[in-house]
Amino acid sequence: xxxxVSGSALDDRDGVIWLDGRFxxxxxARLHVLTHGLHYGGSVFEGERVYDGHVFKLxxxxxxxxxxxxxxxxxxxxxxxxxxxxTLEVVRRQGIGDGYVRPVAWRGSEHIGVAGxxxxxxxxxxxxxxxxxxxxxxxxxxxxxxxxxxxxxSPDTAPVRAKAASLxxxxxxxxxxxxxxxxxDALLLDYRGQIAEATGANLFLVVGETLHTPVPDCFxxxxxxxxxxxLAGDLGIPVVERHVRPEELGAFDECFLTGTAxxxxxxxxxxxxxxRTGKTTTAVMEAYGRxxxxxxA
Numbered sequence: 406x407x408x409x410v411s412g413s414a415l416d417d418r419d420g421v422i423w424l425d426g427r428f429x430x431x432x433x434a435r436l437h438v439l440t441h442g443l444h445y446g447g448s449v450f451e452g453e454r455v456y457d458g459h460v461f462k463l464x465x466x467x468x469x470x471x472x473x474x475x476x477x478x479x480x481x482x483x484x485x486x487x488x489x490x491x492t493l494e495v496v497r498r499q500g501i502g503d504g505y506v507r508p509v510a511w512r513g514s515e516h517i518g519v520a521g522x523x524x525x526x527x528x529x530x531x532x533x534x535x536x537x538x539x540x541x542x543x544x545x546x547x548x549x550x551x552x553x554x555x556x557x558x559s560p561d562t563a564p565v566r567a568k569a570a571s572l573x574x575x576x577x578x579x580x581x582x583x584x585x586x587x588x589x590d591a592l593l594l595d596y597r598g599q600i601a602e603a604t605g606a607n608l609f610l611v612v613g614e615t616l617h618t619p620v621p622d623c624f625x626x627x628x629x630x631x632x633x634x635x636l637a638g639d640l641g642i643p644v645v646e647r648h649v650r651p652e653e654l655g656a657f658d659e660c661f662l663t664g665t666a667x668x669x670x671x672x673x674x675x676x677x678x679x680x681r682t683g684k685t686t687t688a689v690m691e692a693y694g695r696x697x698x699x700x701x702a
Contacts, residue, residue: 415533420499423491423530426483428498434529441524442511446571449473452665453506455496455532456697460506463489465628466665467508469568474510476567479526481510488528496532505535505666509570538666539589547660547673547682548589550603552651553579557595557602557624565623576604590662592675595623600649606664609633610657611685615643617657629663629693636692642685659683661690669693 422434442448450473451466460466467485474481481488492506512524539548555575558565563572579591583604592608595601600619602608607630610617616637618630637644660672660680669690671682 418533421495423495425527425529426491428495431531434531436511437514439514439517440511441513441516441521442570444517445512445519445521446569446574447477447479447521448509448511448570449477449568450507450509450570451568453492453508454665454668454697455501455504455506458496458502460492460496461665461697462628462632463492467492469628470508470510473567473569474526476564477569479512479521481528482526483528488530492530492532495530499532501532501534503536504533506530506532535666537668539670543589544670545682547671547680548662549587550590550592550672550675551583551586551588552676553582553591553593555579555582555591555593556598557593559596560623562596566625568625580604593624594651595619597648598651600651600654603662603664603667606662606667606670609661609663609689610649610654611659611661611683612657614685615645616685617645617647617649619649620646627664629665629668632696633663633669633689633693636689636696640688640692642688654678659686661686668697 416432418431420431421428422431424434436443449470451470453463453466454461467488470488471481471485488508492508496506508528508530510526510528512521513527515525516523537544555578579593583591590603592603593601600608601624607627608619634644654675655678658680659682660675662670662672671686673680
């Protein structure tokens with residue numbers, strides 16, 4: 406099952422958080438209850454991994470944070486270079502070896518109402534030790550997914566290219582429901598009834614030695630997903646990006662999820678369909694492990 410962040414509650418810790426250009430004591434990084442982003446879902450965020458003290462794909466994540474804000478109609482008050490420097494400094498100050506970084510941007514409490522143009526934009530960066538989302542056993546055996554009744558929306562109804570907090574309501578509902586039914590995570594279909602992704606990760610399926618992955622036309626094309634596509638090319642593994650129907654799930658031999666937090670996570674079943682952690686999944690896992698430990702931020 407999912408491994409929660411260990412230690413004290415996230416609002417009651419020692420250390421510092423970077424908030425609007427300065428480092429503040431962890432417990433003092435607070436928001437007002439009338440913050441616009443809290444009421445109207447106008448926040449965007451990133452999840453970044455720290456390996457051996459280095460932030461993996463920092464430039465890509467920082468660029469996407471800016472792009473997500475743009476999709477929601479506002480600009481961040483800090484450049485990509487400033488945010489990258491702040492990220493590296495907060496990781497250094499917190500002494501993170503293997504952990505997680507959470508940059509987040511939101512509209513503030515200067516204005517309350519559906520329109521958000523009069524609210525100032527704020528940015529914070531926090532980091533903490535967080536080695537794995539799932540247990541070592543789940544990493545070895547694979548996790549179980551159940552198909553959710555919740556679906557990814559059409560691109561003309563939501564900002565699907567943004568890593569926006571508002572879109573994660575669907576993920577929370579789906580994940581909580583999956584846990585109630587004994588699954589580790591949920592599989593989301595899209596608005597057409599085609600396979601989309603898990604609640605926090607992209608999906609890859611293997612038949613023979615070929616990778617198949619859904620076309621990300623209504624959900625986020627993850628940075629780890631792109632990394633795996635590149636690794637597959639280096640490994641000589643054929644990749645097919647296409648629309649995948651749920652009734653095809655029984656035709657695949659292997660399955661895994663990709664995401665910054667998930668890394669490469671094998672899946673042992675989706676509903677009644679079972680999969681093995683075969684040589685293709687293993688090859689991708691090993692190549693990804695080598696990459697993240699040799700590439701600097």
